[in-house]
Amino acid sequence: MSDRKPQGASIVFQTVGKTFTKPDGSSVSAVDDVSLTVESGAITGIIGRSGAGKSTMLRMVNGLERPTSGQILVGGQDVGAAQGAALRAIRRDVGMIFQHFNLLASRTVAGNIALPLEVAGVPKAKIRARVADLIHRVGLDAQSDRYPAELSGGQKQRVGIARALATEPKVLLSDEATSALDPETTQTVLQLLKDINRELGLTILLITHEMAVVRDIASHVAVIEGGKIVEAGKTYDVFTAPQHPTTRSFLSGVTGVTLPAFIKGQMHDDRPSGPCEEVLRVTFSGKHATDPMLALLTRDLGIAVNILAGAVEEIGTQPFGNLLLSLDADKGAEARAYLERHGLLTEVLGYVG
Numbered sequence: 001m002s003d004r005k006p007q008g009a010s011i012v013f014q015t016v017g018k019t020f021t022k023p024d025g026s027s028v029s030a031v032d033d034v035s036l037t038v039e040s041g042a043i044t045g046i047i048g049r050s051g052a053g054k055s056t057m058l059r060m061v062n063g064l065e066r067p068t069s070g071q072i073l074v075g076g077q078d079v080g081a082a083q084g085a086a087l088r089a090i091r092r093d094v095g096m097i098f099q100h101f102n103l104l105a106s107r108t109v110a111g112n113i114a115l116p117l118e119v120a121g122v123p124k125a126k127i128r129a130r131v132a133d134l135i136h137r138v139g140l141d142a143q144s145d146r147y148p149a150e151l152s153g154g155q156k157q158r159v160g161i162a163r164a165l166a167t168e169p170k171v172l173l174s175d176e177a178t179s180a181l182d183p184e185t186t187q188t189v190l191q192l193l194k195d196i197n198r199e200l201g202l203t204i205l206l207i208t209h210e211m212a213v214v215r216d217i218a219s220h221v222a223v224i225e226g227g228k229i230v231e232a233g234k235t236y237d238v239f240t241a242p243q244h245p246t247t248r249s250f251l252s253g254v255t256g257v258t259l260p261a262f263i264k265g266q267m268h269d270d271r272p273s274g275p276c277e278e279v280l281r282v283t284f285s286g287k288h289a290t291d292p293m294l295a296l297l298t299r300d301l302g303i304a305v306n307i308l309a310g311a312v313e314e315i316g317t318q319p320f321g322n323l324l325l326s327l328d329a330d331k332g333a334e335a336r337a338y339l340e341r342h343g344l345l346t347e348v349l350g351y352v353g
């Protein structure tokens with residue numbers, strides 16, 4: 001792209017709070033006491049429901065909003081305290097892409113990508129060369145002179161990505177960048193972001209309400225609810241051993257493993273009296289993901305299990321599996337202890353009488 005290879009910068013939220021005052025004078029706490037370190041060069045996802053505070057977190061990283069309390073450091077620089085030239089310098093280091101692309105309809109692909117360079121006062125000849133490079137990087141050589149209205153959603157987002165990269169940022173912020181795209185186009189845009197992250201080493205912080213996006217691209221994830229981070233860690237760890245109910249509910253939509261309706265309809269939270277079956281979720285991860293544990297359970301303890309649903313997925317290059325089982329409730333504790341001893345995680349979902 002140019003002679004300088006951009007390097008990532010870390011983003012550190014230190015006990016950050018953001019309160020908005022509404023027109024009627026009441027206040028809303030959008031972000032509340034958030035501490036989070038986004039590693040330099042990593043792809044980190046912030047996931048949360050609508051109104052959880054995701055956009056506010058992102059907008060504080062490039063100085064579009066200032067925190068009410070705490071600090072945000074980008075590459076060690078305090079964004080909230082920066083003014084004038086210092087703030088402009090931080091903004092050059094932080095590129096952003098948007099759900100609805102935010103392209104100028106009156107400018108061509110090349111013209112849109114050139115815009116931040118024109119604003120930064122880069123000489124024309126240099127702009128031309130850099131724009132050509134960026135267009136090539138995002139695979140739009142044939143569309144260079146087209147206008148946004150003549151592009152598909154995926155192509156528009158590629159323009160957005162190229163424009164965000166124009167000033168060679170250290171950080172790329174992504175605000176639901178694939179939410180308006182179909183699943184196939186989403187995959188190609190996520191792949192482009194991964195390639196950029198690997199080749200340029202820049203830090204990517206993305207917000208999303210889809211766990212599938214986190215699974216497909218992010219090495220780290222933070223779950224936000226009501227302005228607070230309720231869980232954070234490596235994506236693999238959070239997927240295989242989610243701690244918070246909100247995380248679990250996001251995951252239930254993405255693992256593709258749900259109880260068959262006929263079982264769900266009969267299930268009780270508490271164990272009924274008399275003979276019954278315990279319904280279990282078993283999570284396999286890392287080196288245990290492909291172990292034949294259920295066969296071993298039957299062989300070693302003589303406990304038979306019914307498989308209700310299951311899937312093995314990959315996060316990065318690591319496999320993890322989710323199985324829903326039922327077995328004689330009297331044998332439940334023994335079976336769970338056996339599986340846990342062999343490195344699997346178990347969770348009792350309920351009982352069928």
Ligand SMILES: Nc1ncnc2c1ncn2[C@@H]1O[C@H](COP(=O)(O)OP(=O)(O)OP(=O)(O)O)[C@@H](O)[C@H]1O
Pocket residue numbers: 020021022028029030048049050051052053054055056057
């Ligand atoms: N400028 C503002 N003035 C008043 N309230 C605001 C403002 N910006 C955000 N809020 C409020 O702060 C809370 C968090 O909003 P935010 O947009 O950060 O959530 P979000 O997780 O990004 O949601 P969405 O996915 O719907 O965009 C919400 O209650 C929202 O109404």
